[in-house]
Amino acid sequence: MATRGLLGAVSRRASLLSVTRYTSTAASRSISTLVVAEHEGGCIKASSVNAVEAAKLLGHDNSITVLLAGSGPSLERAASSASSCHPSVSKVLVAHSDRFTHSLAEPWARLIQLVQQSGGYSHVVAASGSFGKNIVPRAAALLDVSPVTDVTQISEPLQFVRPIYAGNALCTVRYTGAEPCLLTIRSTSFPVDLQETGSKSNDAPISRVDLSTFEEESIGKSRYMKLTSQDTERPDLGNARVVVTGGRGLKSAENFKMIEKLAEKLGGAVGATRAAVDAGFVPNDLQVGQTGKIVAPELYMAFGVSGAIQHIAGMRDSKVIVAVNKDSDAPIFQVADYGLVGDLFEVIPELIEKLPDKK
Numbered sequence: 001m002a003t004r005g006l007l008g009a010v011s012r013r014a015s016l017l018s019v020t021r022y023t024s025t026a027a028s029r030s031i032s033t034l035v036v037a038e039h040e041g042g043c044i045k046a047s048s049v050n051a052v053e054a055a056k057l058l059g060h061d062n063s064i065t066v067l068l069a070g071s072g073p074s075l076e077r078a079a080s081s082a083s084s085c086h087p088s089v090s091k092v093l094v095a096h097s098d099r100f101t102h103s104l105a106e107p108w109a110r111l112i113q114l115v116q117q118s119g120g121y122s123h124v125v126a127a128s129g130s131f132g133k134n135i136v137p138r139a140a141a142l143l144d145v146s147p148v149t150d151v152t153q154i155s156e157p158l159q160f161v162r163p164i165y166a167g168n169a170l171c172t173v174r175y176t177g178a179e180p181c182l183l184t185i186r187s188t189s190f191p192v193d194l195q196e197t198g199s200k201s202n203d204a205p206i207s208r209v210d211l212s213t214f215e216e217e218s219i220g221k222s223r224y225m226k227l228t229s230q231d232t233e234r235p236d237l238g239n240a241r242v243v244v245t246g247g248r249g250l251k252s253a254e255n256f257k258m259i260e261k262l263a264e265k266l267g268g269a270v271g272a273t274r275a276a277v278d279a280g281f282v283p284n285d286l287q288v289g290q291t292g293k294i295v296a297p298e299l300y301m302a303f304g305v306s307g308a309i310q311h312i313a314g315m316r317d318s319k320v321i322v323a324v325n326k327d328s329d330a331p332i333f334q335v336a337d338y339g340l341v342g343d344l345f346e347v348i349p350e351l352i353e354k355l356p357d358k359k
């Protein structure tokens with residue numbers, strides 16, 4: 001058994017950094033935040049609720065508006081779910097147009113620019129998933145400001161902590177640019193207090209975005225072609241309570257099915273290392289790490305994963321980490337709470353056999 005700690009000890013706080021020029025107006029005026037939200041199946045996504053939670057920390061008197069866009073009846077349902085998703089939401093804005101349905105970055109960035117300029121928000125916040133990472137920097141460019149990305153702590157309205165060097169150092173950033181301050185936040189760092197959200201009901205007003213001045217050329221050059229996705233009942237990797245990850249040690253896509261079966265038994269999501277993705281065992285939306293998804297589940301199980309620094313950057317905040325590797329010197333054991341030196345081809349089938357089926 002090995003214990004967590006080495007990388008934790010290596011971690012250090014670094015202070016940084018003036019982003020751009022200082023304006024006193026941003027610090028003195030009241031705070032109002034636009035949360036750019038995603039929705040799916042008629043519901044606001046959990047990571048967007050985390051973005052609302054982060055926005056709440058920007059200030060007590062913060063007025064929070066959630067922006068949703070797209071078309072069809074699922075958008076209407078998502079708007080009402082946004083209106084009641086968190087007690088801190090003051091208003092929901094909905095942009096009805098097919099242009100936004102497939103999350104193409106150019107129209108979305110223009111939409112944020114339009115809504116920000118008409119609402120005069122001091123902050124714009126989105127979750128740091130592929131959607132937020134795609135659109136927020138473009139919206140920032142249109143608004144002529146620098147975004148602050150991957151925020152993990154908010155201590156003041158314009159002061160944030162974000163990881164650098166694959167999570168080995170934390171950097172304190174004071175935003176000194178012009179308004180608005182655009183942020184992407186790591187959703188796992190802003191868990192929602194379910195007791196608070198459950199006990200205080202909310203029914204924030206919903207209104208439409210006026211798109212009459214939306215310029216057609218902002219549709220841009222990107223075109224939606226098709227969506228390839230797998231129908232699965234497994235929880236979303238970014239928000240799952242349990243994540244079962246396989247690495248190159250699985251050796252083939254066929255063997256990787258063991259990981260899926262174990263995840264099913266545990267009601268968890270499947271993750272993978274970049275080596276497993278590159279070898280074609282699984283699609284790249286399952287990749288965990290610096291260039292993949294950042295996860296922080298209650299339980300993270302890693303099988304045949306060496307524990308490269310880029311992988312650990314994506315899972316080190318998991319509450320309990322279990323690692324199985326046949327190499328006792330594998331770096332994954334330095335961050336594991338429970339480590340087993342063994343052959344995954346023996347351990348996984350035994351676990352699958354002994355665990356009860358998920359009801």
Ligand SMILES: Cc1cc2nc3c(=O)[nH]c(=O)nc-3n(C[C@H](O)[C@H](O)[C@H](O)COP(=O)(O)OP(=O)(O)OC[C@H]3O[C@@H](n4cnc5c(N)ncnc54)[C@H](O)[C@@H]3O)c2cc1C
Nearest residue numbers: 247248249273274275289290291292304306310311326344
């Ligand atoms: C810029 C950059 C960004 C990157 N981003 C990411 C990222 O986001 N995510 C990511 O994961 N990687 C990322 N990488 C790649 C990373 O450096 C590693 O190459 C990768 O994580 C290794 O994956 P792995 O642990 O599956 O493979 P390996 O390092 O090859 O490890 C396989 C492990 O399986 C064990 N094993 C083999 N057979 C068995 C068995 N039968 N039973 C038990 N154990 C067994 C071996 O002992 C070994 O420890 C990035 C690299 C770079 C340069």
